[in-house]
Amino acid sequence: MDNSSQTLDLDxxxxxxxxxxxxxxxxxxxxxxxxxxxxxxxxxxxxxxxxVLRRKPPGVLLKSAHAVDREYRVQAALAGSNVPVARMHxxxxxxxxxxxxxYIMDHIEGRNFMNPEMPDxxxxxxxxxxxxxxxxxxxxxxxxxxxVGLGDFGPPGNYFERQIGRWSKQYRATETDxxxxxxRLMQLLASQMPADDGQRTLVHGDxxxxxxxxxKNGTKCLAVLDWELSTIGHPYAxxxxxxxxxxxxxxxEGRGLAGADRAALGLxxxxxxxxxxxxxxxxxxxxxxxxxxxxxxxxxxxxxxxxLKRALDGNASNPERAMKxxxxxxxxxxYGLKALKxx
Numbered sequence: 001m002d003n004s005s006q007t008l009d010l011d012x013x014x015x016x017x018x019x020x021x022x023x024x025x026x027x028x029x030x031x032x033x034x035x036x037x038x039x040x041x042x043x044x045x046x047x048x049x050x051x052v053l054r055r056k057p058p059g060v061l062l063k064s065a066h067a068v069d070r071e072y073r074v075q076a077a078l079a080g081s082n083v084p085v086a087r088m089h090x091x092x093x094x095x096x097x098x099x100x101x102x103y104i105m106d107h108i109e110g111r112n113f114m115n116p117e118m119p120d121x122x123x124x125x126x127x128x129x130x131x132x133x134x135x136x137x138x139x140x141x142x143x144x145x146x147x148v149g150l151g152d153f154g155p156p157g158n159y160f161e162r163q164i165g166r167w168s169k170q171y172r173a174t175e176t177d178x179x180x181x182x183x184r185l186m187q188l189l190a191s192q193m194p195a196d197d198g199q200r201t202l203v204h205g206d207x208x209x210x211x212x213x214x215x216k217n218g219t220k221c222l223a224v225l226d227w228e229l230s231t232i233g234h235p236y237a238x239x240x241x242x243x244x245x246x247x248x249x250x251x252x253e254g255r256g257l258a259g260a261d262r263a264a265l266g267l268x269x270x271x272x273x274x275x276x277x278x279x280x281x282x283x284x285x286x287x288x289x290x291x292x293x294x295x296x297x298x299x300x301x302x303x304x305x306x307x308l309k310r311a312l313d314g315n316a317s318n319p320e321r322a323m324k325x326x327x328x329x330x331x332x333x334x335y336g337l338k339a340l341k342x343x
Contacts, residue, residue, distance in 0.1 A: 007032070008042055009098050013053065016097050017046075020090055021104065038228055038307075039068055040317045043107060051089065055102035057315055069093060070153075071227040072103040074202070077148045082139040086223045110213040110222045116257055116267070117250060123266025128219035130268060131276070133209060136221050137242070138280035141201040141235040150202060154232030158196045159203075160295060163233070164189050167302040174302075174309035181333035185298050188340055194288050199236075205229025207238040208245045210255060239277055240292035243270050244300065247335065253324075290339050297336030305329045 008030045017024040025047040033041045044051040056068055069091060076088040087106040095101060118126045145151050155162065168186050204211075204227060211226045248256025262269060268276070278285055286292075307316065308326025316322035 008053070012098050013044070016092060017104070020092075034318060038317065039071075044104070050107035052086070052105050052107050053102055054105070055098065056100035057310070057317060067228060068101050068103055070230065072105075074150065074153065074227050074230045075105070077150050078143070081143055081148060083136060083143060084221050084223050086225070108213045108223045109216065111216050112210060112213055114210045115250075115252070115255055116209050116246060117260055117265060125219060125266075127266045127268070129209070129214060130273070132214070132219055132221050133212065133242070134273060134276050135280065136212070136224060137207060137238060138277055140204060140207075140224075141238070141281060143202050145200075145202050145232060150232065153202070153230075156200075158193070159200075159233035159237070160189075160193055163237070163299065164193070164295070167299050171302040171305050174306045176305070176309060176312065179330045179333060181330055181337060182298075182301055185294070185301070185333050185336045185340075188337070189291070189295060189298055192291060192340065194291060199234055200232060201235045203231060203233040203235060203238050205231065205233075205238070205241075207241050208255075235281075236286060236289075236292040237295065239274065239286075240289070240296040242273065243289075243293055244296040244335075246270065290341075294336040294339040297332045297339060301329050301332040301336065304332065 010028055010030055013030070014026050014028045017028070018026065027047065029045045030042045030053070031045075033043065038057070039054050040057055042053045042055075044053050054068055054071065072088055072091040075085040078085045079087065086108050089104040089106070091101075091103045092098075093101050113129065116130075118129060121129065143150075145153065164186070171182065171186075204224065206226055206229050207224075211224060212221050213223045213225065214221055245255065246257040248254035249258050250256060250260050257267065260267070274286060274289070277283075304325050307322045308329065310316040311319050311322035311326060
C-alpha cells in the first residue's frame with residue numbers, strides 16, 4: 001500500500017513554506033486528521049502558529065476528482081463575503097514537492113459537530129446552530145458569482161442533467177459489484193428530471209454540519225470546509241443534501257436524525273428548515289423536492305462507491321473507514337428510490 005496519503009515529507013514542506021509563505025517559521029510538525037475520505041488533510045504546527053495542509057491523494061485518480069486547486073480558488077474568492085471561510089495562504093501545483101498538489105490555509109480554532117443531535121448542547125443552542133447553518137446556506141446561494149470572480153466556475157446548462165451524467169460515469173468507472181437499485185435509480189432520475197428553472201448559483205456540493213466550524217463558546221459559523229465538490233449549479237442540490245443527511249440513522253456512523261425526537265431536542269423539522277431557507281431567499285416554496293432528495297442520495301452512492309474502490313486499490317485516506325462506508329452504496333440507492341416514490 002502507498003502510505004504517502006498518511007504521512008508528509010516534512011522537510012520538503014518546511015523548505016517550500018520557508019520560501020513561499022510570508023511569516024512562516026519552523027520547525028514544523030504534522031498530524032493527519034482522521035476524518036475525510038477524499039483529500040488527505042493535515043494539521044501543521046509551526047513555531048508560532050498553526051496551518052492546515054490539504055493535498056490530492058496519491059495513485060491513479062478519476063478525471064476531475066480531488067480538485068484541491070478548485071477548493072483553493074473558491075475559498076479565496078469568498079474571502080470577505082457573507083459566507084465564512086478559512087483564510088487561504090498558498091496553492092502549490094508542483095507535484096514534485098510532496099508528490100501531489102496541495103494548499104495551505106488557516107487552522108480555525110473552533111468546534112465541529114459530527115453529530116447533528118449535538119448531545120452536549122442545550123435546546124436553544126441546537127436551534128441556533130441549525131438556524132445559522134440555514135442562514136449560511138442561503139447566503140451561499142445569494143453570492144454574486146460574477147462579482148467574486150467565479151462566473152466561470154461551472155459550465156452552463158442543466159445542472160442536474162450534467163451531474164447525473166457525471167456521477168453515473170464515475171460510478172461505472174469504480175463499480176465493483178452489480179447493484180440493481182443503483183441501476184434503477186440512475187434510469188429514473190434521468191427520466192424524471194425537472195425542467196431547468198434558471199437558478200444558477202454557487203453550490204458547495206457536500207453541505208452538512210460536520211463540514212462547518214463554529215465558535216467554541218457560541219453558535220456563529222466561523223468557516224465552511226471541504227469545498228471539493230463546489231461548482232456553479234442549482235441551489236436545491238445543497239438544500240437536499242442537508243435533508244438527506246438528516247434521514248440517516250443517529251449516532252457516529254449515520255450522523256443523522258432518523259428516529260430522533262427533534263421537538264424534544266429543539267431541532268426543526270425538514271419542512272420548517274426548507275421553509276426558513278425559502279423565506280431567506282424570497283422563494284415561494286419548492287415543488288418536486290423528492291427529486292432533489294433522490295439526486296442527493298444517488299450522488300452520495302456514487303461518491304462512496306469511489307471511496308470503496310480506492311480502499312480496494314490501496315490508496316484510501318482512511319482504509320478501514322473507507323471499507324465500512326463502502327457497504328452503504330446499495331442502502332443509499334434504496335433511499336434514493338424511496339425519495340422519488342414518496343414525492
